[in-house]
Amino acid sequence: MYTINGILENKDIAYECISDHIGKRIHIHGSVYKIRKMSGFAFVILRTARELIQCIYSNEFSEFELEILKEESCIELTADVVADERSRTGWELRMIAVKILTTPSSESPIVINNKRVDTSLENLLNYRPITLRNEKERAIFKLQEGICNGFRSFLLENKFTEIHSPKLVYAGAEGGANIFTVNYFGKEVYLAQSPQFYKQMMVGVFERVFEIGPVFRAEKHDTSRHLNEYTSVDFEMGYIKGFEDIMQMEVQMLKYTLNKLKERYSYELDLLEVDLPEISGIPSIRFMEAKELIARVYKRDIKDFEDFEPEEEKLLSELIKKQTGSEFVFVTHYPSKKRPFYAMDDPDNPSETLSFDLLFRGLEVTTGGQRIHVYNQQLDKMRQRNMNISLFDSYLMLHKYGVPPHGGLGLGLERFTSRLLNQENVRLATLFPRDINRVVP
Amino acid sequence: MYTINGILENKDIAYECISDHIGKRIHIHGSVYKIRKMSGFAFVILRTARELIQCIYSNEFSEFELEILKEESCIELTADVVADERSRTGWELRMIAVKILTTPSSESPIVINNKRVDTSLENLLNYRPITLRNEKERAIFKLQEGICNGFRSFLLENKFTEIHSPKLVYAGAEGGANIFTVNYFGKEVYLAQSPQFYKQMMVGVFERVFEIGPVFRAEKHDTSRHLNEYTSVDFEMGYIKGFEDIMQMEVQMLKYTLNKLKERYSYELDLLEVDLPEISGIPSIRFMEAKELIARVYKRDIKDFEDFEPEEEKLLSELIKKQTGSEFVFVTHYPSKKRPFYAMDDPDNPSETLSFDLLFRGLEVTTGGQRIHVYNQQLDKMRQRNMNISLFDSYLMLHKYGVPPHGGLGLGLERFTSRLLNQENVRLATLFPRDINRVVP
Numbered sequence: 001m002y003t004i005n006g007i008l009e010n011k012d013i014a015y016e017c018i019s020d021h022i023g024k025r026i027h028i029h030g031s032v033y034k035i036r037k038m039s040g041f042a043f044v045i046l047r048t049a050r051e052l053i054q055c056i057y058s059n060e061f062s063e064f065e066l067e068i069l070k071e072e073s074c075i076e077l078t079a080d081v082v083a084d085e086r087s088r089t090g091w092e093l094r095m096i097a098v099k100i101l102t103t104p105s106s107e108s109p110i111v112i113n114n115k116r117v118d119t120s121l122e123n124l125l126n127y128r129p130i131t132l133r134n135e136k137e138r139a140i141f142k143l144q145e146g147i148c149n150g151f152r153s154f155l156l157e158n159k160f161t162e163i164h165s166p167k168l169v170y171a172g173a174e175g176g177a178n179i180f181t182v183n184y185f186g187k188e189v190y191l192a193q194s195p196q197f198y199k200q201m202m203v204g205v206f207e208r209v210f211e212i213g214p215v216f217r218a219e220k221h222d223t224s225r226h227l228n229e230y231t232s233v234d235f236e237m238g239y240i241k242g243f244e245d246i247m248q249m250e251v252q253m254l255k256y257t258l259n260k261l262k263e264r265y266s267y268e269l270d271l272l273e274v275d276l277p278e279i280s281g282i283p284s285i286r287f288m289e290a291k292e293l294i295a296r297v298y299k300r301d302i303k304d305f306e307d308f309e310p311e312e313e314k315l316l317s318e319l320i321k322k323q324t325g326s327e328f329v330f331v332t333h334y335p336s337k338k339r340p341f342y343a344m345d346d347p348d349n350p351s352e353t354l355s356f357d358l359l360f361r362g363l364e365v366t367t368g369g370q371r372i373h374v375y376n377q378q379l380d381k382m383r384q385r386n387m388n389i390s391l392f393d394s395y396l397m398l399h400k401y402g403v404p405p406h407g408g409l410g411l412g413l414e415r416f417t418s419r420l421l422n423q424e425n426v427r428l429a430t431l432f433p434r435d436i437n438r439v440v441p
Numbered sequence: 442m443y444t445i446n447g448i449l450e451n452k453d454i455a456y457e458c459i460s461d462h463i464g465k466r467i468h469i470h471g472s473v474y475k476i477r478k479m480s481g482f483a484f485v486i487l488r489t490a491r492e493l494i495q496c497i498y499s500n501e502f503s504e505f506e507l508e509i510l511k512e513e514s515c516i517e518l519t520a521d522v523v524a525d526e527r528s529r530t531g532w533e534l535r536m537i538a539v540k541i542l543t544t545p546s547s548e549s550p551i552v553i554n555n556k557r558v559d560t561s562l563e564n565l566l567n568y569r570p571i572t573l574r575n576e577k578e579r580a581i582f583k584l585q586e587g588i589c590n591g592f593r594s595f596l597l598e599n600k601f602t603e604i605h606s607p608k609l610v611y612a613g614a615e616g617g618a619n620i621f622t623v624n625y626f627g628k629e630v631y632l633a634q635s636p637q638f639y640k641q642m643m644v645g646v647f648e649r650v651f652e653i654g655p656v657f658r659a660e661k662h663d664t665s666r667h668l669n670e671y672t673s674v675d676f677e678m679g680y681i682k683g684f685e686d687i688m689q690m691e692v693q694m695l696k697y698t699l700n701k702l703k704e705r706y707s708y709e710l711d712l713l714e715v716d717l718p719e720i721s722g723i724p725s726i727r728f729m730e731a732k733e734l735i736a737r738v739y740k741r742d743i744k745d746f747e748d749f750e751p752e753e754e755k756l757l758s759e760l761i762k763k764q765t766g767s768e769f770v771f772v773t774h775y776p777s778k779k780r781p782f783y784a785m786d787d788p789d790n791p792s793e794t795l796s797f798d799l800l801f802r803g804l805e806v807t808t809g810g811q812r813i814h815v816y817n818q819q820l821d822k823m824r825q826r827n828m829n830i831s832l833f834d835s836y837l838m839l840h841k842y843g844v845p846p847h848g849g850l851g852l853g854l855e856r857f858t859s860r861l862l863n864q865e866n867v868r869l870a871t872l873f874p875r876d877i878n879r880v881v882p
Contacts, residue, residue, distance in 0.1 A: 001730070003722035004685065004771055006692035012680070014600075029680050031645075031843065049600055049648035072843035074680070101680070104843035105816040129642040129838040138646050145603045159455075159490055162586045164672045164854070166873045167608065167655050168621075170881045180609075182623050182632065184669075185661070189880050191623065198873060201570040201882070204472075205579050207490035213654055214608050220626070228625075231605045239453070239470050239515070239542070244445065251447035281444035289442070330445055375546040394882030397570040402472065402513035402545035413605070432607045432639060439611045439630050441642070441835030 012076065015051045021081045022091050028053075029101075031133070032073045034113040035066070042066055044095060045113070046077065050142065050267065052135055055079060055093040062095045071113065072133075074101040112137075121425065128432055128441050139268040141431055144417045146265040148212060150257030151233050151411075158249070160235055161206040165198030167214065171391050173197050174340055180218045191216035194410055196342065197395045199236035200371060204403040210235040212413070222436050224425040225310070225363055227414060229434040236408030243344075243354040243370040246407045247284065247330055250358065250366065254328070255279050272421060277327040277360075283320055284330035287352070290316050306335045314362035332356045334369075341385050342378070344370040344407075354407075360419045368409025375399040453517065456492045462522045463532050469494075470542075472574070473514045475554040476507070483507055485536060486554070487518065491583065491708065493576055496520060496534040503536045512554065513574075515542040553578075562866065569873055569882050580709040582872055585858045587706040589653060591698030592674050592852075599690070601676055602647040606639030608655065612832050614638050615781055621659045632657035635851055637783065638836045640677035641812060645844040651676035653854070663877050665866040666751070666804060668855060670875040677849030684785075684795040684811040687848045688725065688771055691799065691807065695769070696720050713862060718768040718801075724761055725771035728793070731757050747776045755803035773797045775810075782826055783819070785811040785848075795848075801860045809850025816840040 012027045033047040041058040044066075055077065057066050069075070076099040084092040110119055110127050112134045117124055124131050132138050156162065168189050172179045173196035180191040195211045202209040215232040240246065258276055261269060269276065285293070288305075294315050295302050303309070308316075308331075320329040333352040336345050343353040355369025372378045378399050382389050389396070418429035427433040432441060453468045474488040482499040485507075496518065498507050510516070517540040525533040551560055551568050553575045558565055565572050573579050597603070609630050613620045614637035621632040636652045643650040656673040681687065699717055702710060710717065726734070735756050736743050744750070749757075749772075761770040774793040777786050784794040796810025813819045819840050823830050830837070859870035868874040873882060 001724050001726045004688045004692050004725050005722035006689055006696060006720075008686055008689045008693070009682075010686075029845075030648075031845070049602075070843075074843060074845040076680075101845055102814055102843050105841050108842050126835070127838065129645060129835060130842050132643070132646045141604065142602060142647070144605075148603060148605075149597065156590065161490075161583060162589060163582065164585075164589075164655070164872060166670055166875050166880075168657070168670050168875050168880055180623050180625065182621050184621065184880060185659070185877055187880075197882075202573070202872075204570065205573045206583070207471075214605070216609070218626070229607055229609050239517075241450075245449055247445045248447055248449045251445050252449070255447060279447075281446035283442050284445050285442045373543055394567070394570060397568065397882075400546050401549050401571050402511075402515060402543050404470075404472070404515040404542055431605060431643075434607050434609050436626055439607075439609055439625060439628075441611075441638075441838075 015048050015053060018053075018081055018093070019089065019091060022083050023081065025078060025080050025096065027076060027078055029074070029076045032069050032071050032075060033133075033135075035069060035071060037066075044069065046075075047133065047135070053093060055095045057095045063097050064095075068100060069098065070103055070107075072104045072108065075099065076101060121427065125427060125433060125438065126441075132431075136272060139271045140417065140421065140429055143261070143265055143268045143272065143274070143421075144413065144429065146261050146268070147257060147417055147420070148231075148233070148413060150260040151253055152210075152212060153260070154253045154256040155208075155210045155235055158208070158252075160208040160210040160237070161202070163195075163198065163202050163206075163209050163211050164213070165192070165195040165202075165211055167192045167216070169197075171197075171395070173342075178218045180216050193217055194232060195234050196340075196410075199234055199408060200342070200403070200406065201395070201398045203236050203238040203406045204398050204401075207238045207404070208235070215410075220436055224427075225415065227412075227426060227430060227433055227435060230415070230430070231413040233411040233413055234408065236406060238404035238406040240370065240405055240407055243332075243356065243368070243407050246368050246370070246409055247282075247356055247358075250368070250409060250411075251279065251282050254282075274421060276420075279326075279328065281326075282328045282330055282358070283324050283326050284332055284356070285316075285320075286333045287331050287335065288333070290331050293319065306338045308364075313359055313364060317359050317362040327361050329359050330356050331359060339369070341381055341387060342371045344372050345381075358409075358411075360416065361422065363415060363419055365416045365419060366409050366411040368407065370405070370407035373399060373403050373405050456489050456494060459494075459522055459534070460531060463524050464522065466519060466521050466537065468517060468519055470515070470517045473510050473512050473516060474574075474576075476510060476512060478507075485510065487516075488574065488576070494534060496536045498536045504538050505536075509541060510539065511544055511548075513545040513549065516540065517542060562868065566868065566874060566879065567882075573872075577713060580712045581858065581862065581870055584702070584706055584709045584713065584715070584862075585854065585870065587702050587709070588698060588858055588861070589672075589674070589854060591701040592694055593651075593653060594701070595694045595697040596649075596651045596676055599649070599693075601649040601651040601678070602643070604636075604639065604643050604647075604650050604652050605654070606633070606636040606643075606652055608633045608657070610638075612638075612836070614783075619659045621657050634658055635673060636675050637781075637851075640675055640849060641783070641844070641847065642836070642839045644677050644679040644847045645839050645842075648679045648845070649676070656851075661877055664751075665868075666856065668853075668867060668871060668874055668876060671856070671871070672854040674852040674854055675849065677847060679845035679847040681811065681846055681848055684773075684797065684809075684848050687809050687811070687850055688723075688797055688799075691809070691850060691852075692720065692723050695723075715862060717861075720767075720769065722767075723769045723771055723799070724765050724767050725773055725797070726757075726761075727774045728772050728776065729774070731772050734760065747779045749805075754800055754805060758800050758803040768802050770800050771797050772800060780810070782822055782828060783812045785813050786822075799850075799852075801857065802863065804856060804860055806857045806860060807850050807852040809848065811846070811848035814840060814844050814846050
């Protein structure tokens with residue numbers, strides 16, 4: 001028996017500490033990202049946890065043969081940090097000795113160490129375990145960590161309690177046929193389309209709750225903006241005065257998160273040349289007003305009075321940006337028919353709901369709204385929709401035994417990331433995307 | 442069109458600000474938790490987002506009839522904060538006026554406002570949406586938030602990158618039949634038993650990664666320590682010198698998290714009378730040594746040479762506590778037969794793995810170890826186990842194209858919470874537990 005005391009012995013230093021060691025010999029580790037042979041010396045680019053470091057190999061000082069290094073070898077490097085005024089960092093790293101920890105068995109079938117991975121989307125995704133090693137590819141997901149963490153820190157600071165709700169559920173929250181079934185010990189259960197029921201139940205417990213986790217939609221769409229599994233940032237808050245409170249909270253959350261990115265993820269923002277949106281306030285327009293505005297300005301017919309066509313979302317964003325400078329726009333008062341049974345109808349016009357979507361650069365990234373909190377109102381709406389109320393007994397406990405006026409929203413983390421980066425396809429902002437044709441890798 | 446500017450107007454104050462308002466009139470909101478009528482006045486306990494507040498109703502100053510209040514009504518309260526030296530808080534709250542936001546339709550079928558909810562486990566779980574409103578029940582999950590957040594903050598500070606891996610997968614990571622199948626557009630796919638493959642792939646990208654999310658185990662056990670869906674805290678780290686590095690990291694993570702709980706969750710720790718364990722170091726013992734030790738001390742026969750019986754885990758914890766004072770113990774070098782195909786065998790004794798479990802108060806809460814990082818070694822082990830290697834093509838890319846020596850662990854958040862609270866059943870530390878008989882609510 002011996003004792004694990006929590007002391008990790010490691011003499012390797014991190015990238016950001018190198019400049020403290022000018023004139024000294026250091027140990028550092030990483031993967032060999034790229035070897036560029038020049039006349040009489042070579043640049044060896046080391047990929048560390050977050051940065052790329054240019055090292056210099058030369059017979060003059062390196063005590064090993066360059067040939068022992070392969071791209072994607074993992075190495076421990078002994079190097080001299082030499083002051084160099086010409087360098088952006090103020091130093092250059094001279095390779096003295098290496099210990100090779102692993103050598104790849106094969107060369108990568110795809111070139112991953114250029115500025116971009118120049119291949120089809122199909123290949124990019126098929127070879128995810130290696131294409132993610134490209135500096136720009138991985139930067140997308142480092143940034144996504146920052147977005148996720150920005151949202152979470154904001155919510156914790158604003159007294160939202162973090163919850164973990166089950167993904168195996170007995171009833172769908174969003175209705176419709178877009179739900180996956182699971183064989184649960186011979187019984188048929190479902191994969192949660194959202195944590196909706198659970199976050200509403202928890203409003204009765206903690207007043208404000210949030211969850212960041214996977215949700216599952218069995219949508220057969222194969223488009224550039226749909227995923228069958230995605231990460232949903234969900235919050236729900238009680239004691240609201242109206243659904244605008246939720247939008248106000250989201251505006252705060254977005255401002256906070258974009259500021260955190262600037263503070264902590266400038267390396268990735270620069271690398272990906274991200275054009276961060278400025279938020280002072282976010283304009284808000286009613287659904288029908290928006291429909292009419294688009295029809296008028298772009299001389300289009302309104303074909304669907306209950307929902308936007310994707311093209312209309314783009315045009316609306318374009319227009320709002322032109323008129324107000326904002327790259328975000330709230331659309332409110334969506335038709336009741338298109339919203340789930342728990343959405344609160346507008347008492348002034350019950351065919352509309354006290355709900356909203358947030359569009360960001362032409363795409364819906366958030367859906368939210370106020371929920372029904374009065375038991376009999378909820379029963380009535382379910383009866384109107386011919387729902388089997390007995391299936392929802394435990395959900396309805398929240399209404400029956402008292403819950404404050406409340407509402408919330410769900411934001412798609414991958415969609416948000418994708419719009420922030422102006423990507424053409426949400427799969428590019430998804431670590432291992434799931435679509436109608438893809439469950440591998 | 443109007444602008445949502447991120448300003449949330451709310452004059453209600455929070456519990457912790459009340460003492461700044463002594464001598465003043467305030468607005469505050471919450472649920473009526475309990476009404477206790479005394480002679481000539483009444484105590485009304487208000488449940489706010491985190492605390493209970495005792496308010497005083499009296500005809501002398503209250504401008505409404507007590508009868509309009511029901512337990513579980515949600516109210517906005519106007520109250521006077523009056524200095525009171527006898528009170529623990531230094532003030533008392535006199536109810537002046539109320540606005541009733543919602544009134545429950547029915548009285549709760551279970552008494553939730555006593556010190557404990559006095560009912561069967563079955564009822565406690567069936568009525569989760571309301572039983573969680575009990576002050577002690579909800580405190581469990583506030584504390585769980587703190588545990589989760591402690592782990593996460595520690596990992597972020599230690600340069601682990603947070604990832605979101607898919608839960609719909611094409612192959613099981615842990616082997617065996619304990620896997621749920623999902624109908625995925627007519628194809629059979631699985632629910633992830635762990636993020637194992639993905640976190641290993643991501644070690645090649647970010648060196649250190651973590652994920653906190655749901656995992657699914659189709660185990661038919663119906664015991665006090667098994668769940669079919671739970672929240673797994675998973676991390677994986679590259680460039681390790683040996684599997685002890687992972688244990689060292691876990692010791693640091695536990696120390697950090699317990700300290701954070703002390704700092705930020707003392708309200709819940711006090712309420713639940715939690716006996717926080719002290720960690721200086723954690724003793725570590727080899728699996729076979731532990732088996733023999735238990736056999737010798739407790740005069741038991743060793744029946745199973747490949748795994749612990751649950752009783753043995755309890756006895757070992759008891760013994761280690763007696764000998765060293767530690768409520769945690771690492772057990773290392775589990776037999777290869779009982780560990781998954783990606784576990785690294787001990788080169789000194791290939792029938793054992795470079796792996797560990799962490800036991801906490803008699804129960805396994807973590808499983809971890811070093812993984813095979815050399816391509817041919819991994820292929821060999823898979824062949825020995827007669828696995829269909831072609832199924833694992835994309836997983837094996839990580840070995841084929843080079844990955845550093847690495848390892849990691851998975852910790853069950855509910856089990857950990859449950860042991861911390863000395864509960865008899867892990868379901869008590871699970872918000873909405875899933876077991877062989879339960880998917881509702």
